[in-house]
Amino acid sequence: MGDYILLAVGAILVxxxxxxxxxxxxPFLGTSKSMDNATGMAMAVVFVLAMAGIVTWIMxxxxxxxxxxxxIRTIVFIVVIAALVQFVEIFMKKSMPALYAGLGIFLxxxxxxxxxxxxxxxxxxxxxxxxxxxVSSLAYPAGFGLALILFAGLRERIIIGRVPGPxxxxxxxxxxxxxxxxxxxxxxxxx
Amino acid sequence: xxxxxxxxxxxxxxxxVLLGIASKVFYVWxxxxxxxxxxxxxxxxxxxxxxxxxxxxxxxxVAGQADVGACIVAGAGGAAKVAAVLGLEAGAAEPLxxxxxCTGGFRAPEKFSYMGVNDCRAxxxxxxxxxxxxxxxxxxxxxxxxCLFGALEIGPEGFPVVDAEKCVGCGACEKACPKGIMQVTxxxxxxxxxxxxxxxxxxxxxxxxxxxxxxxxxxxxxxxxYDQAYLTIMERNPLPLSTGRVCPHPCEDACRRxxxxxxxxxxxxxxxxxxxVFDNAAQVKIPVAPDTGYKVAIxxxxxxxxxxxYFLRRLGHQVKIFEWLPEFGGMIYYGIPEYRLPKAILGKxxxxxxxxxxxxxxxxxxxxxxxxxxxxxxGGFDAVLMTIGAMNHASARIPDEDKVKGVIPATTxxxxxxxxxxxxxGKKVGVIGGGNVAMDCLxxxxxxxxxxxxxxxxxxxKEMPANQVEIEACKHEGIEFVTLCTPTxxxxxxxxxLTGIEYLKNELGEPDASGRRSPVAVKGSExxxxxxxxxxxxxxxxxxxxxxxxGTAVSRLETKWGAIMNDPDxxxxxxxxxxxxxxxxxxxxxxxxxxxxxxxxxxxxxxxLMGEDMAMPENRLRVDPRRMSGHIPGTMFKSIxxxxxxxxxxxxxxxxxxxxxxxxxxxVDLTVTEEEALKExxxxxxCCLTCYDKDA
Ligand code: SF4
Ligand code: SF4
Numbered sequence: 052m053g054d055y056i057l058l059a060v061g062a063i064l065v066x067x068x069x070x071x072x073x074x075x076x077x078p079f080l081g082t083s084k085s086m087d088n089a090t091g092m093a094m095a096v097v098f099v100l101a102m103a104g105i106v107t108w109i110m111x112x113x114x115x116x117x118x119x120x121x122x123i124r125t126i127v128f129i130v131v132i133a134a135l136v137q138f139v140e141i142f143m144k145k146s147m148p149a150l151y152a153g154l155g156i157f158l159x160x161x162x163x164x165x166x167x168x169x170x171x172x173x174x175x176x177x178x179x180x181x182x183x184x185x186v187s188s189l190a191y192p193a194g195f196g197l198a199l200i201l202f203a204g205l206r207e208r209i210i211i212g213r214v215p216g217p218x219x220x221x222x223x224x225x226x227x228x229x230x231x232x233x234x235x236x237x238x239x240x241x242x
Numbered sequence: 243x244x245x246x247x248x249x250x251x252x253x254x255x256x257x258x259v260l261l262g263i264a265s266k267v268f269y270v271w272x273x274x275x276x277x278x279x280x281x282x283x284x285x286x287x288x289x290x291x292x293x294x295x296x297x298x299x300x301x302x303x304v305a306g307q308a309d310v311g312a313c314i315v316a317g318a319g320g321a322a323k324v325a326a327v328l329g330l331e332a333g334a335a336e337p338l339x340x341x342x343x344c345t346g347g348f349r350a351p352e353k354f355s356y357m358g359v360n361d362c363r364a365x366x367x368x369x370x371x372x373x374x375x376x377x378x379x380x381x382x383x384x385x386x387x388x389c390l391f392g393a394l395e396i397g398p399e400g401f402p403v404v405d406a407e408k409c410v411g412c413g414a415c416e417k418a419c420p421k422g423i424m425q426v427t428x429x430x431x432x433x434x435x436x437x438x439x440x441x442x443x444x445x446x447x448x449x450x451x452x453x454x455x456x457x458x459x460x461x462x463x464x465x466x467x468y469d470q471a472y473l474t475i476m477e478r479n480p481l482p483l484s485t486g487r488v489c490p491h492p493c494e495d496a497c498r499r500x501x502x503x504x505x506x507x508x509x510x511x512x513x514x515x516x517x518x519v520f521d522n523a524a525q526v527k528i529p530v531a532p533d534t535g536y537k538v539a540i541x542x543x544x545x546x547x548x549x550x551x552y553f554l555r556r557l558g559h560q561v562k563i564f565e566w567l568p569e570f571g572g573m574i575y576y577g578i579p580e581y582r583l584p585k586a587i588l589g590k591x592x593x594x595x596x597x598x599x600x601x602x603x604x605x606x607x608x609x610x611x612x613x614x615x616x617x618x619x620x621g622g623f624d625a626v627l628m629t630i631g632a633m634n635h636a637s638a639r640i641p642d643e644d645k646v647k648g649v650i651p652a653t654t655x656x657x658x659x660x661x662x663x664x665x666x667x668g669k670k671v672g673v674i675g676g677g678n679v680a681m682d683c684l685x686x687x688x689x690x691x692x693x694x695x696x697x698x699x700x701x702x703x704k705e706m707p708a709n710q711v712e713i714e715a716c717k718h719e720g721i722e723f724v725t726l727c728t729p730t731x732x733x734x735x736x737x738x739x740l741t742g743i744e745y746l747k748n749e750l751g752e753p754d755a756s757g758r759r760s761p762v763a764v765k766g767s768e769x770x771x772x773x774x775x776x777x778x779x780x781x782x783x784x785x786x787x788x789x790x791x792x793g794t795a796v797s798r799l800e801t802k803w804g805a806i807m808n809d810p811d812x813x814x815x816x817x818x819x820x821x822x823x824x825x826x827x828x829x830x831x832x833x834x835x836x837x838x839x840x841x842x843x844x845x846x847x848x849x850x851l852m853g854e855d856m857a858m859p860e861n862r863l864r865v866d867p868r869r870m871s872g873h874i875p876g877t878m879f880k881s882i883x884x885x886x887x888x889x890x891x892x893x894x895x896x897x898x899x900x901x902x903x904x905x906x907x908x909x910v911d912l913t914v915t916e917e918e919a920l921k922e923x924x925x926x927x928x929c930c931l932t933c934y935d936k937d938a
Contacts, residue, residue, distance in 0.1 A: 146268070
């Protein structure tokens with residue numbers, strides 16, 4: 052049990068996918084201008100990653116590893132994730148129209164989110180068993196969501212702040228992201 | 243290597259097949275036009291339209307919730323393509339524009355001095371900003387920063403100014419403003435908007451029954467933008483030339499400047515800028531919404547009917563007006579004499595309305611005789627507005643009043659004049675009544691050649707409901723007032739011709755419900771005056787006898803003392819598709835009230851046709867201009883200080899006693915000169931709720 056908690060805390064804070072591993076930066080900057088969009092994106096990522104983690108883990112265990120095909124892992128995962136997101140979209144539109152309307156445009160955007168790919172690859176690299184994979188596939192996107200929502204909160208205030216012209220918008224956002232990253236580095240000592 | 247290839251192949255085909263199956267199994271029917279419309283949009287998924295992505299926007303457009311130009315990024319070209327897909331006409335789509343609704347700016351007092359970040363939203367976080375006025379502009383220009391098109395700037399007076407040319411109506415400023423001051427609206431939204439308790443309204447603007455934006459048009463006059471001033475009036479009142487001449491201007495009674503010296507001469511300014519537009523043949527463009535496909539019949543081409551026709555047309559409906567008499571204008575054509583409102587002037591107002599296009603007219607047909615509700619419905623009309631006015635006269639309860647030769651109802655008397663065939667009258671004429679109609683009869687009688695004209699009234703001059711200026715004019719023209727009298731008997735010669743009238747003197751008793759002291763006749767005070775004609779001008783009623791006929795659709799209408807009852811907010815009657823407004827819907831009133839009612843009726847009909855909620859907003863402002871009550875709390879001051887006294891301009895008029903004034907129908911009141919108009923416009927303090935220009 053302790054291991055799993057450690058794994059979760061590690062994935063959320065210490066190895067935060069956004070601020071420590073620097074993955075998924077485009078949605079991080081793109082959807083963090085307003086809190087609404089940020090929460091929508093965070094939810095969509097948690098949802099998709101949980102599914103993608105499971106499917107890619109099974110792909111690895113059933114096909115790639117036994118067949119010795121690890122070298123095409125990346126391309127296989129790309130296809131799997133893309134197909135999966137499409138499938139989820141089609142499925143949700145029919146069965147969960149309310150959720151579909153909420154997640155809206157964020158779902159297809161995730162297809163190109165490297166954080167999703169990254170976590171799937173981490174799961175394999177760290178040789179997690181099924182349960183560990185499940186925890187990591189939920190904890191990493193939770194960390195993604197945490198960072199994204201914190202960042203959106205900051206940006207909503209920065210937008211109304213007195214920012215020197217050349218630094219406005221994305222520039223100040225990157226600087227802020229840098230500072231957030233620095234402060235997250237402080238968690239390194241935790242485990 | 244082979245395994246890799248095979249695996250990829252398998253993976254590809256499995257995914258493909260699965261997705262293919264999924265899209266069949268989980269198929270959701272979607273309007274094929276949504277996909278077509280999506281292709282016309284910019285595809286940037288920017289959310290600028292307010293929907294989550296282009297797909298959602300396209301769905302909204304197809305569902306009719308968003309208009310074809312919803313996608314800002316795709317611009318006009320995109321809108322045209324979308325319109326082509328939907329088979330609509332794009333060019334006619336209504337332009338959205340941003341408007342600043344606060345004119346306080348620097349002059350508005352502050353509660354404390356704010357020294358934080360120069361941004362409205364930041365300032366708003368601290369006690370809703372430093373401005374004393376709860377709804378006032380903070381002036382840090384968050385809206386200006388939000389505008390991607392450079393259409394806004396903070397003007398010299400400390401509030402944002404919109405450059406209408408550059409504004410594309412994206413609504414960014416509206417979202418950015420924490421105080422809801424920037425409002426992005428279509429012309430139709432503005433037509434449908436009724437004054438609300440939480441709008442930023444000057445006292446005059448709250449009081450005007452037609453809800454005209456008075457400070458705005460006076461401001462335009464001040465800047466010599468007379469055409470803009472005219473257009474501002476036309477947003478609320480399509481008969482400005484006429485109103486500018488005959489309106490008793492209740493707005494002036496509420497004018498804040500009156501607390502310092504005299505009220506601003508608002509109505510003269512209205513008359514001036516409207517005259518200027520016509521005299522200079524200025525081009526004015528009045529926007530009309532795209533066609534809705536609905537047809538509305540308007541029965542009666544009086545002020546209320548014309549107003550409703552104008553606004554319904556501007557909201558995109560097809561309109562047809564049915565008028566019984568040969569000319570449009572109803573009571574203001576047939577009731578108000580030429581010397582007060584020349585027919586040619588009224589004609590210009592009417593022409594401007596009919597020139598909108600899409601308004602059909604038919605004159606010489608009478609409701610209940612030539613056509614009825616059944617034939618209108620059969621003729622494809624989706625709604626009917628009855629504005630048949632009040633053309634019957636009320637009785638004075640003098641025995642034999644409809645038998646004696648020489649007793650004439652005011653409506654007939656004035657209408658015959660309007661038709662160009664005045665009734666022959668004798669040398670001595672008496673008129674009973676104290677309203678504006680009575681004044682019109684008195685002053686016309688002078689012009690028709692009467693030598694002695696008496697005004698009989700049961701109370702005193704002070705209690706007369708007529709406009710003060712009219713009473714003055716009567717005195718100038720030598721009319722004799724016989725007040726505190728109750729006519730009791732007509733005196734006739736052997737052939738039944740009127741020779742005189744006997745009346746009792748009155749005393750004023752206790753105040754009645756309306757607060758006026760009611761007259762009581764004094765016994766034994768009989769007096770006789772010799773007259774040849776007697777005109778009954780004590781009120782009018784609606785001829786709604788057609789509603790009594792059993793078995794017709796129209797019999798379902800409810801009437802009360804002739805008036806056709808309606809819901810005073812929506813103007814809907816007991817028959818859902820029938821609406822009434824103007825004099826026929828209640829006690830006859832002012833021209834400007836009929837105009838206000840015409841717009842409300844247009845709103846009711848529009849909401850009814852479009853299937854929208856017809857109820858008025860809860861927070862609608864309801865001011866009673868007669869009692870001067872119902873204003874937004876805290877906006878009617880007791881006194882104002884520091885205003886330099888500058889008297890108002892005079893009303894120019896034809897010299898009393900001249901031949902022209904006494905014996906012709908030449909217009910008596912004249913339009914002020916440009917110089918005077920500017921002088922008067924500069925007296926306006928451009929008030930808002932609580933602040934105003936102290937050095938106006
Ligand atoms: S309109 Fe609103 S956002 Fe613009 S300056 Fe005034 S308070 Fe600020
Ligand atoms: S932000 Fe949009 S709506 Fe506001 S002024 Fe600019 S263009 Fe107009």
